[in-house]
Amino acid sequence: MTRTLPPATGASTAGAPASPPTRxxxxxxxxxxxxxxxxxxxxxxxxxxxxxxxxxxxxxxxxxxxxxxxxxxxxxxxxxxxxxxxxxxxxxxxxxxxxxxxxxxxxxxxxxxxxxxxxxxxxxxxxxxxxxxxxxxxxxxxxxxxxxxxxxxxxxxxxxxxxxxxxxxxxxxxxxxxxxxxxxxxxxxxxxxxxxxxxxxxxxxxxxxxxxxxxxxxxxxxxxxxxxxxxxxxxxxxxxxxxxxxxxxxxxxxxxxxxxxxxxxxxxxxxxxxxxxxxxxxxxxxxxxxxxxxxxxxxxxxxxxxxxxxxxxxxxxxxxxxxxxxxxxxxxxxxxxxxxxxxxxxxxxxxxxxxxxRRLRDSGPTRQPPTGHVGALRSTRGHLAVLAGCVVLVGAALIAGMLLGDTMVLTGDLANWLADRTGTALTFVLDQRYPRVLGALLAGAALAVAGSTVQAVCRNPLAEPGIIGITAGAGVGAVALITFLPGVGTWTMTGVAGTAALITFAVVYGLSWRGGLNSDRLVLIGIGTWMGANAVTTFLIVAFDPWNTAKALTWLSGSTYGRTAEQILPVALALLVLTPVIVAARRELDLLTLDDDTPRILGVRLEPARLVALTAAALLTATAVSAVGVIGFVGLVAPHLTRALVGARHTRILPVAALLGALLVSAADTVGRTVIAPAQIPAGLLTALIGTPYFIWLLWRTRLR
Structure with a gap:
């Protein structure tokens, strides 16, 4: 059972009666x-x-x-x-x-x-x-x-x-x-x-x-x-x-x-x-x-x-x-x-x-390392089958995303568009649609890889980039930029969002450090930072752009609406550059999920490894947020589903998690664009509604362990 220890200053815990007589x-x-x-x-x-x-x-x-x-x-x-x-x-x-x-x-x-x-x-x-x-x-x-x-x-x-x-x-x-x-x-x-x-x-x-x-x-x-x-x-x-x-x-x-x-x-x-x-x-x-x-x-x-x-x-x-x-x-x-x-x-x-x-110490069920499910496939053949199945599903999601929406498109129309033989109306529809579909796929993959990394480093199966404040920090930077300089370019947006995410990450990491990094403290401080950053975002919107509530809600809810190819390019580049960095550290991630002592014994420089992994996760998250807004729970659900399928080794986790994250966001985006067309439901709302029951189940499963 988890114990909440009294603060170091001697302050009593919540509800503790005072022993000295009243004065x-x-x-x-x-x-x-x-x-x-x-x-x-x-x-x-x-x-x-x-x-x-x-x-x-x-x-x-x-x-x-x-x-x-x-x-x-x-x-x-x-x-x-x-x-x-x-x-x-x-x-x-x-x-x-x-x-x-x-x-x-x-x-x-x-x-x-x-x-x-x-x-x-x-x-x-x-x-x-x-x-x-x-x-x-x-x-x-x-x-x-x-x-x-x-x-x-x-x-x-x-x-x-x-x-x-x-x-x-x-x-x-x-x-x-x-x-x-x-x-x-x-x-x-x-x-x-x-x-x-x-x-x-x-x-x-x-x-x-x-x-x-x-x-x-x-x-x-x-x-x-x-x-x-x-x-x-x-x-x-x-x-x-x-x-x-x-x-x-x-x-x-x-x-x-x-x-x-x-x-x-x-x-x-x-x-x-x-x-x-x-x-x-x-x-x-x-x-x-x-x-x-x-x-x-x-x-x-x-x-x-x-x-x-x-x-x-x-x-x-x-x-x-x-x-x-x-x-x-x-x-x-x-x-x-x-x-x-x-x-x-x-x-x-x-x-x-x-x-x-910073005054509390908490260790218990939430600090159990994210391990593989007992029913996970252990064989190489099984892993390859899962990987192939995920590739097929992502391909199907890509095609469905291109076909469905406020205007339904046939597969023949899609083939003609690829061959540049469609009419003006369909060309316009598909030219507007493909950046949204690719943006959802790439952002989902980036968030899933980042979530896998954060869970491994924090040794907390309930952590994800949003919960430790990175997403909200990137959101503050992006909203501030589009509020004060609405005409800026994509790369400026990405740079500002990335810088804000890194600053937020540095603040959370620094505040969590007390003679070492405690994962519970990191999560609690991250949640506090996340809530504070969301309040700052709200302040920027209501103080400087109060007549555009729909824009604010769409951004905070995560949406691919109005995306262009230029806006999703930074996410693609971030995945190409940063995913190999994380994959190269797959052995270190496996060891970091165990405890602090095992990596040191095996020669892993603990803090540099953590810092590099979390920085890469922060940058992946920042580029995803700058492209599609705030989308939650993808970095939580995709890694968990992956471990249930293929086990706890990051050699297997990272590619499958990326595919499942892409599939989740793409499916949410397609459903959101279709079910109440021409109105739209932001993808972030649907991923939250999908991810929350799963998160609740995880908490319920380990509530007394």
Whole structure:
């Protein structure tokens, strides 16, 4: 069983009760400081906005000498926004603290347990099908809350089930939450694209926007949040005892199962209410309890839940208010409308996640080396048969990709096109189609080779280039370039994306290094970097190109739409140059999957070998992202299927994985271009929906090992 060790500084783990007696004076001092800080930030928050109402106008209102315009602005805009920030900060802070205690895991939160993603999808579905719209009418608002609650509850239950309640350690919990979150986000993006008119405005809202038009939503959800917080507070004593362990708690008469279920329900209710009010406000539920627990290590008795919950709530309010103030102070009042506050809190939360990951050690099921399946073919003849079968399937995918789409083409037409004997209309269709088909094949192969390499180096069968942040880093570089310099050439795009990927990889690798490279730490820091980089990408889109949401969603979802031969050429060159480098290191990759000692004994220079392999994987990923956008799970699924077929030797893995990756992305692209033609489903959404069940199965298969 995986064990989560206490941080080196002596900080207590999530949910651990404080042994020293409570010191009321010090506890009161902490609350006075936190309360005073909240009041000061709230006062500053009220002075910001898009109107000309300033501090003087508000002070005159306070003494009864203000004008009606200032009063209208205060009541209709600024006060609702400030109260919304207070409500969601308290709700997410308490919800995160409760989830951390139940999971006994300091990385549990509404984000990492996919509660926010599940609630977000539920609200988008409600809007898409006209069932309810968040913030519209009393009954509509309650319906949205109920839908968000159910969505968040299903997501959290699935994550906790796959991670054995979170007790197997932070790496498995984060990986399970990430997988479910990616699947839910893929579905959310799909419905945002398919129902763009019905869900207008929900892209920015989906990143946590505090914009309020009146007090109705705040007044409607305040009682729900108050009841949820009260329920968590009343459970505080039981959670203190439960932190000692299930058996000691049961001996003292605590109903363990009922207490866990009640706490999860209350935490999900609080998170769902926050999502209904302002959208998913990223990582407040992780950062606020983490900061509160850090303070609790220095104040005896403050770690008791009935004292910790209010402090986590106040800390959440401070984070939300400070983030919103910072955005408007730096970029102006209009930025508070255009830029979701959740983008800033997500970036902050990513930093907190990286900081926590550097303080934790986790070894267990997720660190078992990626080995071959017991049913894998061992003979050379069997391997060649699999290889030949994959080649045939990729060829069939290539032909199907050329024939299918919004305009169906016959095989005879394709043969005539190859012989340059088709008419203008078909020539135009096929000239536009072949770069997309080749781009999908090449990007899939590149991602699969990169994923095989990352899994071997990390000795983690659940790792892939996206999960360790490389894909998101390349995406930041590419989106920044097309946002500020939309007319740049393909090679510039590839160079910028590659540079951004390498910088991201260097940051993740450097932060993961503490006297050596720990694979669990690498994955956790990579996920934190990935989430932070995605927040930066969102910021670039909503701040500088807010009217082109479809472009943003298409890019973030991975699509071959509009690709040209010039744009896919860098992927082909990267495969030609970098794949031989990785193949040449196949022996080192075989040894790296075992442990750290065996390669050293056999003369392998461990760190240089890791660095070269991961750099090649980063460059392959960067070129694929610059060509077709962000496509996830290919680097996870293709290597796993390959090992199930041909075993664990990289001489066999690399070519078969490349073919399976090409097949997966090509099939997803063809299906996405065909099933709802002339509309299209981005290939990345389909690969995520295909890859997530497989990833869930992998987690389920090893959840208690």
């Amino acid at each position: 009321p004076i010090r506890v009161t001092g902490v609350y006075l400081v936190a309360g005073t800080a909240v009041l000061l930030l709230a006062a500053v928050h009220l002075t910001q906005g898009t109107s000309t109402v300033d501090v003087g106008d508000l002070l005159r209102l306070l003494i009864g000498a203000g004008d009606q315009h200032a009063a209208d602005v205060l009541v209709a805009s600024r006060l609702p926004r400030m109260l919304a920030a207070v409500l969601v900060g308290i709700a997410l802070g308490v919800a995160g603290a409760a989830l951390q205690s139940i999971a006994r895991n300091p990385l549990a939160s509404p984000d990492t347990l996919a509660v926010n993603a599940g609630a977000h999808l539920a609200v988008v579905l409600s809007a898409a099908f006209g069932l309810a719209v968040a913030g519209t009418g009393f009954l509509g608002g309650l319906a949205a809350l109920g839908t968000a609650f159910l969505g968040g509850l299903v997501a959290a239950g699935l994550v906790l089930l796959l991670s054995a309640g979170g007790a197997t350690g932070p790496t498995r919990l984060i990986l399970a939450g990430t997988a479910i979150m990616l699947a839910l986000q893929s579905l959310t993006f799909l419905f945002l694209l398919l129902y763009e008119e019905e869900t207008h405005g929900l892209f920015a809202w989906g990143n946590g926007s505090l914009v309020q038009t009146d007090l109705s939503a705040v007044l409607r959800l305040a009682p729900v949040i108050a009841l949820g917080i009260l329920g968590c507070w009343l459970l505080g004593h039981r959670l203190d005892i439960l932190a000692l362990g299930d058996d000691p708690a049961a001996v003292t008469g605590v109903p363990v199962a009922r207490t866990r279920l009640t706490a999860v329900l209350l935490a999900v209710l609080l998170a769902a209410a926050a999502v209904t009010l302002v959208g998913p406000l990223g990582f407040v539920g992780l950062s606020a309890p983490a900061i509160a627990r850090l303070v609790a290590t220095r104040v005896p008795g403050l770690a008791r839940h009935r004292l910790l919950f209010p402090l986590a709530g106040l800390t959440g309010v401070l984070i939300v208010l400070a983030a919103d103030i910072a955005v408007r102070a730096a970029l102006g009042g209009q930025a508070g409308v255009d830029i979701p506050t959740g983008v800033v809190t997500t970036i902050l939360g990513a930093v907190v996640l990286v900081w926590l990951a």
